[in-house]
Ligand SMILES: NC(=O)c1ccc[n+]([C@@H]2O[C@H](COP(=O)([O-])OP(=O)(O)OC[C@H]3O[C@@H](n4cnc5c(N)ncnc54)[C@H](O)[C@@H]3O)[C@@H](O)[C@H]2O)c1
C-alpha cells in the first residue's frame with residue numbers, strides 16, 4: 224500500500240480506527256476493504272463477530288496484527304473511552320436499524336440510535352478525535368411531493384422529491400406512527416454532532432446511507448437469525464425465494480427506493496476516511512439515484528434473477544399483497560420515495576456509484592443461494608418430517 228495518495232496528492236499515513244458495530248453488515252464490508260486494500264489498523268467493537276470471523280481467524284492472515292476484536296456492548300462498558308482514545312478516528316455504525324423494530328420496540332430503537340451514541344460523540348469531542356457517524360436517509364422521512372394531490376404535475380418535478388443534505392426538510396408522521404422513532408433519534412444525534420462541531424470544534428462526518436444492499440445483510444430467519452425476526456427487504460425477499468414462497472408486498476409494494484451495491488458505497492466511505500480535509504464538517508448522501516424501483520419491481524426483478532442464478536423456475540404466484548398492519552403491526556408508516564442528490568459528495572470526493580441494480584442483485588443472490596439453499600432445504604425437510 225506504499226505510495227498511496229489522497230485526492231489532493233498527499234501521502235496517506237496509516238491510522239488506527241475504532242469501528243463500533245464492526246460485526247454488522249456495513250462493518251464487515253468496511254473491515255474487509257480496510258484489511259485488503261489499506262494499511263490502517265482496526266479496533267473492531269461489537270457484540271457479535273460472526274460476519275467478520277473470516278478476517279479474525281486464523282492468526283496467520285496477512286493482516287492479523289491490524290485487526291483486533293473487542294466484544295463490547297457500548298451501552299455499559301467502560302473500556303469504550305480507552306479504545307476511542309487509542310484511535311485516530313472513530314466510526315460509529317452501532318444501531319437497531321430494522322424497520323420491524325421501530326414501531327414494536329420504540330424504546331430500544333430510540334436508546335440505541337440516540338442515547339447509546341451520546342458517549343461516543345462526547346468521548347470524541349473531549350479527546351479531540353475525529354468521528355464518522357452513520358445516520359440514515361430516513362432522516363428525510365417523506366418527500367414534499369407525497370403531500371401533493373395524486374394527479375398534480377408537480378409530483379414529476381425533482382424539486383418535490385430529490386433529497387438534498389443542505390435544503391430538504393425532515394418530514395415525519397405523527398407520534399403514534401412509531402415508525403419514525405428511528406428517524407427522529409437519528410436526526411437528533413445528527414443535530415448534536417453538528418452542534419459539537421459548531422461549539423466545540425468536533426471534527427465529524429455524517430453518512431446518510433440510501434438502502435445499501437449486498438451479501439451478509441441481516442439474517443435469514445430460522446437459519447442464522449431469530450425464526451420470528453423480520454429483517455430488511457433484501458433478506459425478507461431472499462428468504463421467500465429460498466423457501467419457494469410468495470414475496471410479500473407491503474401495502475401494494477408501491478413505495479420507491481434506490482438501492483446501491485454495498486461495495487460501491489464502501490468506496491465512498493474509504494474516501495471519507497482518507498480525505499479528512501474534504502470530508503470533515505459534511506453530511507453526505509451515499510446512494511445510487513439511477514437504481515430506483517418500486518418494491519413491487521424489486522420483487523419481480525429478484526424473482527427473475529433468482530431463477531437465473533439458482534436454475535429453478537419461479538413459483539406460480541410469485542408475490543402476494545399484505546397490509547402493513549398485518550406485516551409490521553400498529554404504528555408502521557413508510558417513506559414514499561428516496562432519491563439522493565449527489566452534488567455534495569461529487570464535489571467533495573468525486574465519488575459516483577457504478578453497479579446497476581440487475582448486476583448487484585445477480586452477485587448478491589448468487590451469494591444467498593450458495594450460502595443458504597442447502598441449509599434451508601434441510602430445515603424444511605426436518606419440519607415436514609416432524
Ligand atoms: N444498510 C443500510 O443500507 C443502512 C441504511 C441507512 C443507515 N444505516 C446505518 O448504518 C449503520 C450500520 O448498519 P448495518 O446495515 O450494518 O446494520 P447491522 O445491524 O448489520 O450492524 C449494526 C451492528 O451494530 C452492532 N451493535 C448494535 N448495538 C450495539 C451495542 N450496544 N454495542 C455494540 N455493538 C452494537 C450490532 O451487533 C451490529 O453488528 C447503522 O447505524 C444504520 O442505522 C444502514
Ligand SMILES: O=C(O)[C@H]1O[C@H](OP(=O)(O)OP(=O)(O)OC[C@H]2O[C@@H](n3ccc(=O)[nH]c3=O)[C@H](O)[C@@H]2O)[C@H](O)[C@@H](O)[C@@H]1O
Nearest residue numbers: 320322359360432433434435455456459471472473478518
Ligand atoms: O436502508 C436504508 O437506507 C434505511 O432504510 C431502511 O428502511 P426501509 O427501506 O423502509 O426498509 P426495508 O426493510 O428495506 O423495506 C423497504 C420497503 O420494502 C417493503 N417491504 C419490506 C419487506 C417485505 O417483505 N416486503 C415489503 O414490501 C417495506 O414496507 C418498505 O416499503 C431501514 O430503516 C434502515 O436500515 C435504513 O436506515
